[in-house]
Amino acid sequence: MSQLLATFCALPDDVLTELKNNDTNVVAFNDLTPEDYANVTIMLGWDAKIGNAILNAPSSKLQWIQTHSAGVDYLPYDKILAKNITVTNASGVHAEQISQSVIGDILYFSRGLNVHTTNTANKVWDDQTGNTYVLSDFKVLILGTGSIGVELAKNLHALHVTVSGINHSGRAIDGFDKTYAIADYANAVKEADIIVNILPGTEETRNFFNSEFFKHIDNLFMFINVGRGFSVENTALVQAVNDKKIRYVALDVTNPEPLPKDNILWSIPEVLITSHTTGQSYDYNLRLVRIFQQNLPSYFKDGSFIRNVVNLNKGY
Amino acid sequence: MSQLLATFCALPDDVLTELKNNDTNVVAFNDLTPEDYANVTIMLGWDAKIGNAILNAPSSKLQWIQTHSAGVDYLPYDKILAKNITVTNASGVHAEQISQSVIGDILYFSRGLNVHTTNTANKVWDDQTGNTYVLSDFKVLILGTGSIGVELAKNLHALHVTVSGINHSGRAIDGFDKTYAIADYANAVKEADIIVNILPGTEETRNFFNSEFFKHIDNLFMFINVGRGFSVENTALVQAVNDKKIRYVALDVTNPEPLPKDNILWSIPEVLITSHTTGQSYDYNLRLVRIFQQNLPSYFKDGSFIRNVVNLNKGY
Structure with missing residues (x-):
């Protein structure tokens, strides 16, 4: 033996x-x-x-x-x-965890929890924070239509959201209202209010979210990365936030990891960093x-x- | 005219x-x-x-x-x-907003966002925070089976949660796996990991969540009140948290409103207060x-x- x-x-x-x-x-x-x-x-x-x-x-x-x-x-x-x-x-193994973390990220900003967590810490009662949203106000685009993407698409659907997906060929996937080929991403992002990246880390996805990509973005409510950190060019993302093209950002993965303390992403109030934990569960x-x-x-x-x-x- | x-x-x-x-x-x-x-x-x-x-x-x-x-x-x-x-x-008019705020409250604590928002503010990368949960780990009990309760039950169902409800007579309601009469609440709460109150403010619900109620609680993950503040006896709730019978609390409504700055509820780290805003939307x-x-x-x-x-x- x-x-x-x-x-x-x-x-x-x-x-x-x-x-x-x-x-x-x-x-x-x-x-x-x-x-x-x-x-x-x-x-x-x-x-x-x-x-x-x-x-x-x-x-x-x-x-x-x-x-x-x-x-x-x-x-x-x-x-x-x-x-x-x-x-x-x-x-x-991650589908439920990551899908629910993404929904948690979206609800954190859309339902005003970012304001109320701060208010609670400061003992401030402010009920005039009404500029909040429900999920049906948003169209969500998910890059990656594997098991996590499908779970997220189905969860969002149940919460009255229209969901599009991007995969390599653009083939239709159960749970998505619409799918695009990755080569056709410029048309897909035009219609999106929230973009979620779940693409695997490959040479094709390295620096995919660069300044060229963000040229196609306008008035995005949220950009969420739960795929791989090296898919995002940090400077291009920061520029897009500074240009008010993106209102909120949630990054589970960063480039590099751990994200160094002096990286500017830590200092932008509209950026939430979850330190590569969204897939975890007890x-x-x-x-x-x-x-x-x-x-x-x-x-x-x-x-x-x-x-x-x-x-x-x-x-x- | x-x-x-x-x-x-x-x-x-x-x-x-x-x-x-x-x-x-x-x-x-x-x-x-x-x-x-x-x-x-x-x-x-x-x-x-x-x-x-x-x-x-x-x-x-x-x-x-x-x-x-x-x-x-x-x-x-x-x-x-x-x-x-x-x-x-x-x-x-509130069903989508309140249901999604409640789900946001649950995900905030269960997916560890309470930790990561603090870590982000402190520029701390900590990926060893894995003691998190998915919604299917929980049984949720909703007190109140009106339009908000039904929307919440259906949303949670789609996220793989078993959902029970409490209403006056215990009549079955579409979207709930099980319903109990309010008189039978002691049996209902025994099986719950998360309790959500959406009951209207009536003489029947005044001080409903008192020390007698919390005697029946043990090892609750979360208590959420989006009904009326005067349904909760603050001292009984605080005692239950101190006794570790309840891990996290989210209060949209309090007794009184606004909650005075010196109220102890503001000072308990496990309590999130959303200042009567969960029903809002832009x-x-x-x-x-x-x-x-x-x-x-x-x-x-x-x-x-x-x-x-x-x-x-x-x-x-």
Whole structure:
């Protein structure tokens, strides 16, 4: 019995039993010794130091990396592709959390909570703050129509919002009133009051939100980024806010992360920064393990996977 | 042409035309003279000083008061009943606003925005704040199953929440998974993680949330009051928070209003106060006028009303 699963989190008993029944021992990342590296067949979670040590171990048996995130752009693609290792991601585990964080961001500004949290701290009763909005006042454009985008679109729909989406080809997606191809983004953003980015981090999306993009924006209520920080050119975004083209901004991801204390984004009152936490929940790890677990039977049977396999050539 | 409509807000042209075609002139509250009082047949909005002057005018012709609020407990019931004046309220105009403010309150605390707004102000990047929740982690109990309660129940349902309701008789209401009679509240609150009060202000609901009520509470994530402030006994609520029976509180209404600066509720970090604004929206008055307008044809035809008539003996 020489197979090892190296994990970043504790596993529930039923998963431990299933692994044991398939001759796989479980070792926490922190308990791994250099002698273990070559015998790790599965990594649950990623740690750059440990991961590279395992990948570089002579006669490494690594077959499968289950990441704890949906985006996998931090992985060493070349090595993983060269060794024909399967990567599965956490796609689906974040949908509820991120969708609800985005709705929370929108309601925070549209229902005036930004004013009332300050008023509460200052013990100020001000009931003349009525310039607030309901969600049906807005048209929302979501860039990215994967599991998070679909969940968000359906949630917003139930709250009477018209929702458009952008994906690579512009193909129609259940839950969206309308979809555009990314090449046609200029037409899509024209109609939007709120733009939400959930696109994965790829070369195509790097600096996508640059000064050219913001040329097409006018009178946007909100810009929200829950995709990847490097999709946004900070100076172009700040300029758009200064030019009053965008009223409020919520950034879960920034460029770089952590965002340095002297970055101007911290100092703009209309910018809310949530420090890459919108995907979290108190039971996140268990949710992730339940997705991971769905691939175990086929993996142990014939090395195949039924969900969440990443195409590293595309990056998602 | 001696009929007058006294109004607190501007009216759109089509409503002005409809009134004029029925021999009714429009006067703003601020422009009313004492000579006008007896000729006012309709009050759109309520102002205690002007309203009482109109009611007390010798041979007052007042027939109809359209309030700008859903709750009407501030009106002088006795005088209005004695003169057989019809009161219509703003029920329905607030449903989207209040429902979305309540969801915003819940997401503010459950998605950790309370932490991240402070962190943003302090330029702190902290991504280890993961003890957050999604809405499906909660069972929500709504006291009050009128138009606001139904909208909120349906919205929460779409966000994967199990929703119970309380009304007078316990009758089933579309949109609620379960309903309880108010007399049976002790059983209802046992199963709830979040309690939302939307009950109208009546003698039955005065001090309803008192120490006896909070005896039945344990480990509540949130208590939200968007009904009436005098339904809550402040000391009992504060005690429940101090006893860790309630984690977070959002109060749109307080007892009294405005809440005095020295009231302890301002000083509890887990309490958010929104100063009676959750029903507001930038186009509130227009929404109200559109409800008012629906009664104009029948009123001018035969003095009858098709919606929003208040039973002053019940208070709603």
